[in-house]
Amino acid sequence: MAADSIVSQEESVVSYDKAEGRITYLKPQSQITWSDAKHYLGTRLPTLFPTKRSIKEARKHYPLNPFPALRSMNWLQTQYFLVGFLAWTWDALDFFAVSLNMTNLARDLDRPVKDISHAITLVLLLRVVGALIFGYLGDRYGRKYSFVATMVLIVIIQIGTGFVTTFSAFLGCRAIFGIIMGSVFGVASATSLENAPHKAKSILSGIFQEGYAFGYLLGVVFQRAIVDNSPHGWRAMFWFSSGPPVLFIAWRLMLPESQHYLERVRLEKLENDGESQFWKNAKLACSQYWLSMVYLVLLMAGFNFSSHGSQDLFPTMLTSQYQFSADASTVTNSVANLGAIAGGIIVAHSSSFIGRRFAILLCCIGGGAMLYPWGFIANKSGLNASVFFLQFFVQGAWGIVPIHLTELAPAEFRALITGVAYQLGNMISSASSTIEATLGEKFPIEGREGAYDYGKVMCIFMGCVFAYLLIITVLGPENKGGELRLSSPGMEDDVESQNNVSFERVGEIQPASELNFKQEFQHKERV
Template identity: 25%
Template structure:
């Protein structure tokens, strides 16, 4: 009888983990889809609101910085109120402001709406990732991490498909009306099908009261975890975001490639990223989180000279795939679970949301600005991208060894 009960419990655990992986993975993909759509319509924003490129691009940077606030506040809410309710609220939140983006009648209003959208985006990750890690059996946690993280690349591809399918006929405003629909459907799926984290409920019962764990990020043994997670996130973003931000620009500015070639190259980059995330997550369950990140960092370093040789069609194709596999994919595959496994349940949402989006704010917003600013003095954008990606790859490879391995650990 006990064996039957144990089997049923294990089956239910796997089913809950799969439902969480589907729900959270899609939520992250559609969140990233909206974030990516903005990159396709910057020229339209410049024309409609009569603003220069720096101001139009600043909308994306403002959204990225707002994610830090959303990650912190949403994390606090997730640790206090529960993962599920906070996750659903965050999805509805960013869906509302995604819709309102299309209704923005002036640049100032657009700027404000995108900041509010960024808060929801940050809160979604802060609650979705801990929830997935807590519902997923330990032996599959790395694979689940990689599949979820691949959602960002899926989101970029979804954005490209919406742009290709509806932009010409409906205009850029309608793209945001369309994009908010699938996220709402995912929120309803999570509401009906995904249970609350049992670990969070157990922790609440043991504590006997709800609490807001602000101070615990730097107490109760979490100080080094908070510092390390923030820096590992910053370095991982520094590896990836110069590529996400400038690779298409580099291809366009060379003057040798058609729009179709540029699009195909970026799609190849993201398809490789999806493969790298899934395979990297699976590998991290075999050899550990640290070695997966470190090996991916070393391989990214070896591929970083790609940007200096994009005129060679063979090299561009081969190394676009490889750098997507290891930088967009491998470096990131294990990071969601790697961070989650270093925080206790009572502070996991706050810790994950804050440290991940700290990395996004600095590595994702500031590092690309540095790359563009040093380009004239180092020989152009190709050289500055090569140097920045190479340096960040070395640093992330070294830094990962200043933390303990967490593969297979029981979440506390």
Template identity: 25%
Template sequence: MTDAPARDDTSISSRLDALPFTRAHLKVLTGSGLGWALDAMDVGLVSFVLAALIAEWSLTGEQASWIASAGFVGMAVGATLGGLLADRFGRRSVFAITLLIYGVATGASALAGGLAALIVLRVIVGLGLGAELPVASTYVSEFAPARMRGRLIVILEAFWAIGWTAAALIGFLVIPNLAEGWRWAFALGAIPAAYALVVRWGLPESARWLDRQGRRAEAEAVVARFEASASVDGSGRRRRDADVPAPAPAADSESLRGRLGVLWSAEFRVRTAALWTVWFCVNFAYYGAFIWIPSILFGQGYDLVKSFGFTLIITLAQLPGYAVAAWLIEVWGRRTTLSVFLVGSAIAAVFFGTATTEGAVIGAGMALSFFNLGAWGALYAVTPENYPTSSRATGSGWAAGVGRIASIVAPLTVPGLLAVGGSPLLFAVFAGFFLVAAAAAWGLADRRGATLDDR
């Protein structure tokens, strides 16, 4: 890949970076964020459904873990394919299609008559969910002005806390109080199917992606709408399509093999290795813990309502975690913020694993939520910044896909670790994964305030 050419101050990239935060940005952020929240609601619901099905279907821990891991099998495949498709066909269309796939499959899960059918449906749900998340973060990052890009991606990721809180409320209010309440919970998860239509027709395609594809008139029209929203023109005049400089050709990165090869080229291989390590470790620790927390509390003697109530309180700490990370990521930078929050997650995990009183369980659980979800916000902010436009969604998708391998394995290991050493051993293992991720974070590029690489 050649070095990026010099681009003048009327380029698509520089005009986007020069904008203030406008109503058009808010529409992109909230439109993508609502899809993100619905994703979180679906994943969060599984943690509560598992606890209910263990009681209702008399499932073993191993059977319950397969329900959780099935979704992550689909997510691993979806993340890798979604990024590739988004670099080929555009961010917006892939975003909408993935929402439709997992929304319909989640609604169908409400009708599952047995373990096998539910596992198959969870794989399909995961295909859509896994593809949507890296595509959405790439999409928002390509509209965000450079000086606030990290903060906006953390705010996008904060919608995850809203969705997980909604799942906790459904788990607390619906699942224990209705006959087969878990079916009603899954039925509510079908909402994204309708929302997909709003995404497809209501949001613009990424102007950077359009420009990179040579569709300059369309890119110009999108940026002009953002400038109109801010009542400014990035160059002080209205430009013709011919005024937009063409992006540098990069034929070697247009094919599937080329885009994958870029990830391991000399320029990007350290970043890719670091990203894959962080994504793997964070997924293992996060999903191993949070998918199982309601069931672990239930197994420790708390009744279903109390274990769900504790989980709801713990979940509420996610929002301040995101808020602090959103502030620090533009003050400390990406790597420092990510590493500090991961170390905090490790310490909180040790305390949660050894907590013996209700107050200690809730306090340590809230600390784990605070630090872990703040780390997630920083990770989603830094990931798309490490690659050029031609490979950005591919790089983000493959990092997420590698992470999903860990999220498949983690729920399967929980019953065995609990049997050997109980919660102290389980959460000590999670703490170890957080610390490895904290170290690997220093292999990432920190592009705080810098424009995105438009090669």
């Protein structure tokens, strides 16, 4: 029987057992009933906690020691990962250049810190525009030249920002930067992760995501080394940051197009007589995956509130509220980002065994326990310890994000959907620093003009964020190992797939990317 004849408009193939000749169909989300929803919600707690059997099954596919798994990567896969990781790292550094210089910018542009925080809000609001534009370009025309275009634009805007002399011009440059920054995550994460071996993807997801914390750490170091010693002040940071992307451009141009992308395009053309079906498939993806898209945006809003709520105003708290010296502030910020990097790598790998949702749940609980010492202990040693572990849990949960988004997104639109979900979450959380700065002004510190109790405000804010993130994660779907099951059609009976229930497959097992499977299934039928 030809594959096309068994795929109706009402149902779509999501699972095929070759041995039994059994095909499972997906119920369109528009047909999901209240009983389906109740059944789905009833599976959330039972599937949340790992069992001995599920951990044993996970051991078959994921090594306990993640670093030998990295040796399974060939030289080309390693370069794909590194160039994507470095682009994401430098993107973070460019973003935090404002957070680290809010006091300097406020003084130079003759504006209060609250006004400078609007630049951060503006960047976060406009990142979704870049995610839409370059997510489309990356999925439609390839990862390579989309990546190069984003890096070229970053070089130009960073140089220009260093020359602004008015607050309005500064906001204009940061608005353009926001659009450019929004383009990086989707294309860079697809470049880094989609070509990597399956058994290495969890640890690579953690390493990749912590490029964000690594970029912050580099920003702290370069802030102390360059800005504090340059006659040009904060401007020197922006000029310096425009240099390394030139190297990333040259590196990416020397590498071929993503092999995973080329194979997907080849299969698409094979089943459509050489014609592209991008827009047709995009319409199908929206009709089938709209509920997951909404969920991913809500999930990423919680994650972005957690990172921006704990990081953006933290340097200002150190210098303004606690009056840390430049050296002491550098040490504390470095400790925070070392904790973030460690958490992202360790928790991401652990999620291969205990599950994505359960790992995020543990991070929310652990992070909540660290809020009081983080927000109320002013001595350096106590604050350094608390901020290390707070960021360990915040960025530990974040380390799961790239692989979690990849597993929940359809393969044909991975750069677009992951990028847009990430940046829409950013847009929702864009006012984090402004909210905290505004609320902070309601808690002035007695006897010190212009000093506010940011620690108290940030502590309360983050408590609400952790509670929200915990709830949205527990109620959400999980598709751990989804890509691995797609490549092995006989795996639907294993424990891991039975524990995974998605919006697209309410009440059944083995969620998958219907579009990707349909391509592979039709190709096998022709062969």
